[in-house]
Amino acid sequence: MKLRQGFYLFLWIVASICNIPAQAEVVPLEMFINNMVTKHNFDKQALTQLFKKAKVKNSILKVMSRPAGKRRPWYRYRENFVTKKRINGGVDFWRTYANTLQRAKSTYGVPPEIIIAIIGVETIYGGYTGNNRIIDALKTLSFHYPKRADFFRKELEAFLLVTREEGFDPLEMKGSYAGAMGLGQFMPTSYQNYAVDFDGDGQRNIWTNVVDAIGSVANYFKQHQWQPGQPVLLAVQVDDEIAGQTLVDLEFKPQYSMPQLKKMGLRKLGNQYDDYSGLVFDLETEQGKLYWVGFNNFYVITRYNRSTRYAMAVYQLAQEIKSAYEDLH
Amino acid sequence: MPWPFTNLLKKLNQLMKIYISLIILAGLLQSCTQSTVTQPPFYTAMPVEKTPVPAMVKPSIAKIPPAKKQPIIYTQRGQASWYTGKEHGMVTANGEIYDIYGLTAAHATLPLGTKVRVTNIEKSRTLIVNINDRLPSGPALIKLSYQAAQKLGLLNQAHLFVEVHALP
Numbered sequence: 207m208k209l210r211q212g213f214y215l216f217l218w219i220v221a222s223i224c225n226i227p228a229q230a231e232v233v234p235l236e237m238f239i240n241n242m243v244t245k246h247n248f249d250k251q252a253l254t255q256l257f258k259k260a261k262v263k264n265s266i267l268k269v270m271s272r273p274a275g276k277r278r279p280w281y282r283y284r285e286n287f288v289t290k291k292r293i294n295g296g297v298d299f300w301r302t303y304a305n306t307l308q309r310a311k312s313t314y315g316v317p318p319e320i321i322i323a324i325i326g327v328e329t330i331y332g333g334y335t336g337n338n339r340i341i342d343a344l345k346t347l348s349f350h351y352p353k354r355a356d357f358f359r360k361e362l363e364a365f366l367l368v369t370r371e372e373g374f375d376p377l378e379m380k381g382s383y384a385g386a387m388g389l390g391q392f393m394p395t396s397y398q399n400y401a402v403d404f405d406g407d408g409q410r411n412i413w414t415n416v417v418d419a420i421g422s423v424a425n426y427f428k429q430h431q432w433q434p435g436q437p438v439l440l441a442v443q444v445d446d447e448i449a450g451q452t453l454v455d456l457e458f459k460p461q462y463s464m465p466q467l468k469k470m471g472l473r474k475l476g477n478q479y480d481d482y483s484g485l486v487f488d489l490e491t492e493q494g495k496l497y498w499v500g501f502n503n504f505y506v507i508t509r510y511n512r513s514t515r516y517a518m519a520v521y522q523l524a525q526e527i528k529s530a531y532e533d534l535h
Numbered sequence: 536m537p538w539p540f541t542n543l544l545k546k547l548n549q550l551m552k553i554y555i556s557l558i559i560l561a562g563l564l565q566s567c568t569q570s571t572v573t574q575p576p577f578y579t580a581m582p583v584e585k586t587p588v589p590a591m592v593k594p595s596i597a598k599i600p601p602a603k604k605q606p607i608i609y610t611q612r613g614q615a616s617w618y619t620g621k622e623h624g625m626v627t628a629n630g631e632i633y634d635i636y637g638l639t640a641a642h643a644t645l646p647l648g649t650k651v652r653v654t655n656i657e658k659s660r661t662l663i664v665n666i667n668d669r670l671p672s673g674p675a676l677i678k679l680s681y682q683a684a685q686k687l688g689l690l691n692q693a694h695l696f697v698e699v700h701a702l703p
Binding site for chain 1: 626630632
């Protein structure tokens with residue numbers, strides 16, 4: 207017993223000295239297939255055949271390893287999403303699916319404009335859902351991209367399970383080069399956990415069934431604790447640059463109550479928001495760096511894509527669509 | 536090919552504008568002096584709602600609804616300005632918080648909460664904004680949120696001439 211403990215200690219010391227990353231080794235395809243067979247009762251031969259038909263795409267590896275490049279300021283980023291095309295498309299989408307959106311609102315408590323804006327930002331209302339075969343993308347990233355192979359293998363596992371469950375041919379399904387699928391660009395694990403059959407036809411189809419896609423986005427928001435009727439964000443001032451920096455350097459989570467934030471350097475704004483918790487974030491605008499407090503619902507939008515810029519773009523597109531839609535009715 | 540009367544026409548056009556402004560001003564003055572009128576003045580496009588009056592009750596001055604329920608009649612032309620970035624996050628006159636992405640504006644006299652249609656005269660672009668702040672006296676007729684100024688296309692314009700029209 208003691209010997210074994212000593213051995214583990216020795217291994218640990220060696221590992222830490224050599225700084226061997228725990229899971230840098232890419233798990234070979236065969237191991238993955240065996241695991242799917244024993245864990246989920248997949249047919250070994252069929253699965254081997256499937257992966258023979260799937261291709262490793264060098265183009266995807268190239269995109270994934272491309273250096274990030276210079277980060278655009280927020281106001282440039284915004285120009286891509288808060289556009290006339292997406293606003294008008296959103297109004298049309300609302301008019302076409304008004305009943306479904308209303309039902310999604312009453313079922314999940316998520317307002318139509320938020321659901322629409324997500325689908326608008328992700329795929330311009332289903333116009334650009336991606337032309338990569340998901341099986342190719344996930345095979346490539348699970349077995350030839352060590353940096354995030356673990357993450358993508360879990361997605362691949364979910365993809366095989368969920369296509370089997372829903373009766374889709376895994377070779378047919380398409381999406382982004384990173385494996386995001388359908389109108390709302392769900393990753394397979396999100397599809398598995400949050401997609402719903404919103405029209406009751408017995409299948410969760412987030413690719414071509416817009417009703418299912420709407421219900422699925424709404425359910426995603428509900429499951430991530432969207433609170434109907436609560437504010438999303440608030441423009442604020444911070445006492446000085448240092449306070450501003452401390453506030454936004456923390457990981458974005460609405461973990462502080464407004465009174466706490468005021469103690470930390472947020473200027474007092476009366477007490478009408480004191481019941482909410484939030485966190486300060488900044489964005490580079492045409493008029494310089496400005497600050498907002500994001501509340502719970504802002505945080506929920508970042509659960510769709512972990513970026514404050516993304517969440518702000520979704521929120522602003524939603525507001526634009528809402529006012530354009532209301533002007534018409 | 537330049538036409539010899541272009542300048543003359545421009546002059547005429549300017550004169551016409553001044554003349555029309557005077558007429559509007561006169562109309563405004565008239566409406567101000569008659570604060571107890573029961574119907575909106577003739578030049579508003581608003582249809583007058585006819586509420587059925589019971590036959591037994593004689594309509595009298597006392598039955599007129601309070602004056603603030605009457606539509607505000609206001610159309611003015613003047614200079615526009617917009618908020619600076621430093622004002623983002625500050626409390627406005629009616630207790631809201633100024634956000635550069637809001638569609639709001641400050642005005643010297645219009646009641647807070649009034650919706651106005653702002654027209655960028657040079658580009659004929661219009662936008663509806665909410666008056667939620669007070670404008671100290673100065674050269675500007677209206678101070679727009681940054682987003683509103685951007686939407687109206689004012690940001691890179693030399694002459695910031697706008698029309699402000701209060702909506703009922």
